Amino acid sequence: MTMYITPIQLKKSVNQLKSNNQKVNAFLGLITLLMHGDELGENYWKSNMVNVAKHLDATLYINENKPNRGEDKFWFTLLQPDWLEKVFELMLKNQKISIQDCAIVLMWNKPFKNIGELIKDFTDKINCQPLINKCFSLNVTEQLTSTVVPTVADLKGIFNIDSGHCTLNFDSEKLLAKPAGDLTSAPYVQTLYAGTSFRKAFTVNDFDFLDTYKLSPPLKTKRMQPASNFDLSNFIDSLQQSNLTFKKAVSYRFTAALQTKPFVILTGLSGSGKTKLAEAFSLWICESEEQYCMVSVGADWTNREPLLGFPNALDEGQYIKPDCGALDLILRAKEDAEHPYFLILDEMNMSHVERYFADFLSAMESIQGTITLHPEGEAWNDCEVPATISLPKNLFVIGTVNIDETTYMFSPKVLDRANVIEFRVSNDEMAGYFSAPKPLDMGALEAAGASMAGSFVNSAGDKSQVADGLGATLMPFFDKLQAVGAEFGYRTAAEMSRFVAICKVLADTTMSDDEVIDAAIIQKLLPKLHGSRNKIEKVLRALGSLCLEDSSLDAFLVDKNGADQHAVKYPLSYEKLNRMYQRVLADGFTSFAEA
Numbered sequence: 001m002t003m004y005i006t007p008i009q010l011k012k013s014v015n016q017l018k019s020n021n022q023k024v025n026a027f028l029g030l031i032t033l034l035m036h037g038d039e040l041g042e043n044y045w046k047s048n049m050v051n052v053a054k055h056l057d058a059t060l061y062i063n064e065n066k067p068n069r070g071e072d073k074f075w076f077t078l079l080q081p082d083w084l085e086k087v088f089e090l091m092l093k094n095q096k097i098s099i100q101d102c103a104i105v106l107m108w109n110k111p112f113k114n115i116g117e118l119i120k121d122f123t124d125k126i127n128c129q130p131l132i133n134k135c136f137s138l139n140v141t142e143q144l145t146s147t148v149v150p151t152v153a154d155l156k157g158i159f160n161i162d163s164g165h166c167t168l169n170f171d172s173e174k175l176l177a178k179p180a181g182d183l184t185s186a187p188y189v190q191t192l193y194a195g196t197s198f199r200k201a202f203t204v205n206d207f208d209f210l211d212t213y214k215l216s217p218p219l220k221t222k223r224m225q226p227a228s229n230f231d232l233s234n235f236i237d238s239l240q241q242s243n244l245t246f247k248k249a250v251s252y253r254f255t256a257a258l259q260t261k262p263f264v265i266l267t268g269l270s271g272s273g274k275t276k277l278a279e280a281f282s283l284w285i286c287e288s289e290e291q292y293c294m295v296s297v298g299a300d301w302t303n304r305e306p307l308l309g310f311p312n313a314l315d316e317g318q319y320i321k322p323d324c325g326a327l328d329l330i331l332r333a334k335e336d337a338e339h340p341y342f343l344i345l346d347e348m349n350m351s352h353v354e355r356y357f358a359d360f361l362s363a364m365e366s367i368q369g370t371i372t373l374h375p376e377g378e379a380w381n382d383c384e385v386p387a388t389i390s391l392p393k394n395l396f397v398i399g400t401v402n403i404d405e406t407t408y409m410f411s412p413k414v415l416d417r418a419n420v421i422e423f424r425v426s427n428d429e430m431a432g433y434f435s436a437p438k439p440l441d442m443g444a445l446e447a448a449g450a451s452m453a454g455s456f457v458n459s460a461g462d463k464s465q466v467a468d469g470l471g472a473t474l475m476p477f478f479d480k481l482q483a484v485g486a487e488f489g490y491r492t493a494a495e496m497s498r499f500v501a502i503c504k505v506l507a508d509t510t511m512s513d514d515e516v517i518d519a520a521i522i523q524k525l526l527p528k529l530h531g532s533r534n535k536i537e538k539v540l541r542a543l544g545s546l547c548l549e550d551s552s553l554d555a556f557l558v559d560k561n562g563a564d565q566h567a568v569k570y571p572l573s574y575e576k577l578n579r580m581y582q583r584v585l586a587d588g589f590t591s592f593a594e595a
Contacts, residue, residue, distance in 0.1 A: 001147065005108040005118075007158040009144035013101040014159075017170050023091040024170035026198065027135075028106065029188035030087065032056060033077065033204075035106075035125040042288050044210070045077040049189075053181030056188050059106050060180035062155045063166040067179050075193065076209055079202045084134050086201035092135060099123070099136035104143070105168075108150065115143050129338045129454070230455040232506050235284055238448045243438040244280055245429065246273060249511055250421070253519045254281070256503035257419035258396050259460040260495055263364060265348070265410075267401040267593060268423030275346055276440075278398040282342040283445040285453050292342040293329040299406070301351040304359050308373060309385070317379040327385070333392040339453050340460075341395050348399035349407045353414050361417055363391045365491075394457045403593045410593070412528045416492060419499065420527040420592070422576070459502070467500035473517060476551070477525055480542045484535055486528050496520045518570035521547075526576055530591035533584045540581040540590075547574035556581055 005013075017024050032052050039046040053069045080086065088094060100115065103122035112118040119140065123132055132138075155161075159168070159175070167176035167186065178186045183193070191197065193204045236251055254277060257264045266274035275294075282292035298306065307326045312318040321327050326343055333341035345357075354361070363369040369391040374380060376387045399418070401407070459465075474496065481487045503516045511519075526543075529536070544555025549567040556578050557565045568574045576592070584590040 001113065002111045003113065003145040003147060004111060004149055005104050006144040006146045007150050007154045010104060010108045010150070010155070011158050012144075013098075013104040014168060014170065016098060016101045017105065018173075022093050022095065022097065023197075024097070025187040026191050026195075027087070027091045027097065028060075028102065028170065029056075029192055030091070031102065031106065031126060033075070033189065033192070034128055034131070037127075038074070040127065042290060043079040043081070043083070045079070046208070047075050047077065049073045049075050049183060052189060053183060055106070056180035056186070058109060060168045060188070061166055062152060062159060062161055062168065063179070064152050067181065069181065073206075074208070075189075076205045076207065077192075077202050078205070078209065080200065083201040084130055086198070087131075088134055090198055090201060096135060096137040099132070099138055100140050100143075102136070111149075115140060115145070130336065133338075228451045228455065230452045230459060234449055234452070235281065238284055238445050239280060241444040242280065242441045244273070244276060244440065245433065246277060249507075249515065249519070250277070250423075252503055252507040252511060253419075253421055253523070256499055256506050257421060257523065258398075259456070259502050259506075260419060260499040261364075261417075262393075262396040262460065263399075263418045264397075265399045265401055265415075265418045265420045266423060267403070267420060269425055270402045270404075272423040272425050274400040274423050275344070278342070278344045278400065280442070280445050282344065283442060284447075284449040285340060285456060286342070287339065287447055287450045287453065290329075290332060291339060292344065293325045294344040294346060295324040295326055296346045297348050297350045297356075299350045301356040304356050307356060308359065308371065311374040317381075317383055319374055319383050319385040321385065330389060330392065330395060331385075333395045334389065337392065337394055338457065339394065340457050341392070343395065343397045345397065345399040347402060347407070349401050349403075349410060352408050353399075354411060357414075360391065360397065361413065364417055393461055396460075401593070409591070410527075412486075415527045416489075419495070419523045421523055463498075465501040465505070466494075466497045467504070468497075470497055470500065470517070474521075474525075476546050477521065477543065480539055480546065481525065481529070483542075484529070484531060484539050488525060492524050496524050499523070514569055518547075518572045521570060521573045522576055526573060527592045529580070531589070533588045536590065537581070537584055540577055540584065544574055544577045544581065547571075547577065 032055055033045060033047040034040070036048045036051040036055065037045050038048055050069045050072050052075075053067075057066050057069075099119060099122070103119045107118060107122055110118065110121065112121070126132060156166075161175065165175040165177045167178060167180045169176050169187075171187070176186065180186050180188055182190070184190055189204075192202075193206070232251060232255055235255070236248055239246060239251070254264065254266075258281075266278065268274060279292075279294065286292055295307070306322055306324060309319060309321045309327050312320050329341055329343055359371045363371050370388050371391070372388050373385055374383070374387055380387065401410075474493070478487050499520050500516050503511065503519065504513070507516065529539075541555050545551050545553060547568060547570040548555060549569045553566050555566075555574070559565055580590045580592065583594065
């Protein structure tokens with residue numbers, strides 16, 4: 001049933017907001033700037049002031065005759081780094097304001113089914129979760145609603161309006177004469193533009209200062225859409241628009257792997273798109289460039305300092321941050337749990353991973369996930385870097401790997417903690433590229449999926465997603481791997497079960513159950529497999545047989561044309577095992593990375 005806020009309830013909410021000496025008029029004006037932002041970034045807003053004025057007139061100017069607001073006009077806001085703290089201090093006097101009352105006041109003319117729906121619509125339009133968390137009290141109580149649309153006559157009676165003063169005023173008992181949307185004299189946005197009270201928090205201009213002064217966009221992003229459920233098909237569409245070519249299954253496997261555990265390794269052919277996929281997904285789902293950091297691993301990385309920095313031995317109390325920005329990214333992620341953050345380690349095996357990444361590997365598996373950075377004590381009280389950090393649940397680490405004579409192999413300790421996705425380019429894919437080569441357009445990806453970021457993080461944090469009934473399929477693999485000391489433990493079993501459950505949901509009908517299990521096998525079971533011919537040849541054949549529709553048959557048998565003689569159940573895993581098998585026959589040794 002469609003409901004409306006009653007005039008009596010609107011007056012109650014107005015009176016509730018008239019308290020604590022807060023600057024409610026200015027705060028509501030600021031909220032309206034957000035609600036009608038064409039571009040919103042962490043320190044830059046571009047707001048459509050015609051829409052702002054119309055909105056304020058429609059809700060706060062209790063008069064039948066609404067002004068004509070003309071053509072589009074834009075205001076541009078530059079936020080200070082601590083703008084949110086200053087808004088909370090200067091406008092709200094360090095006291096939270098009711099989100100329910102603000103939603104009612106600014107959206108009383110909108111129909112809804114229940115008050116929760118009205119508040120959700122309100123928060124979606126604001127689309128600034130840090131402000132919502134900082135400034136609003138989220139308590140919801142029962143409200144006076146009606147199926148009857150409120151009329152201006154009803155509202156005039158409730159607010160005792162019998163003169164030309166028709167604009168609601170939250171900072172005083174007196175009504176105002178100027179329409180609420182007036183940009184030159186009404187208090188809602190005029191104070192933000194012309195006043196000096198809030199300059200410590202932000203400045204508002206009627207010209208685009210970025211263009212005028214030829215400044216680089218400071219974290220400028222497109223206007224976000226209301227929060228929505230994570231839908232990977234939108235990412236696949238954006239990839240096509242950017243002229244990046246990946247098989248759909250690769251996108252599903254990559255994203256499911258990230259949600260299974262926030263550590264994914266991309267390996268395979270050089271130049272096959274490993275780094276581009278990591279970069280593309282980060283661009284697509286992040287609101288700003290502050291949410292991702294790409295770091296090129298150096299061959300001289302022998303400890304954690306290139307990623308986490310170090311205490312200054314010559315100046316106690318001072319901490320030297322790394323130039324790559326990884327530590328800053330972790331600290332930002334910790335303060336913004338609602339959004340995903342991505343640390344991309346390019347050429348991850350240019351150095352021994354265990355030397356520079358050991359703290360991360362340990363923290364991933366511990367409950368607290370704590371990494372110690374420097375001592376505690378009085379000398380460190382003024383240090384901006386905390387003594388310890390815990391890995392945020394919304395931090396996702398993606399490593400890319402190439403194998404050649406300049407790189408190092410991964411140890412089982414590393415491989416056991418990650419999903420390993422191999423990239424290869426088929427003959428058909430390369431022929432398709434040459435038939436119609438196109439330049440990349442990474443701009444088509446920027447923030448296109450940012451409205452789904454919250455849903456993505458929530459899904460990654462939902463540990464209840466587990467697939468049942470995998471024992472009959474995976475136990476034969478366990479037995480064969482055990483013969484060469486490469487059997488898997490409970491961690492791998494749990495992560496495979498979780499991956500299968502998540503991938504089935506993401507891919508829906510795009511991937512069959514066998515294809516999902518095939519992906520889990522090649523990503524979690526096979527990467528640790530390596531050894532000499534005497535040790536591993538029989539095991540490779542046995543594992544290959546398990547990938548056939550009829551596991552009693554011998555694997556890797558081909559006809560005179562080179563085609564496999566048997567029906568294959570798990571083609572990705574079977575093809576990989578076959579390459580490893582041919583490699584061990586030719587060279588006497590094989591590994592997952594080199595085959």
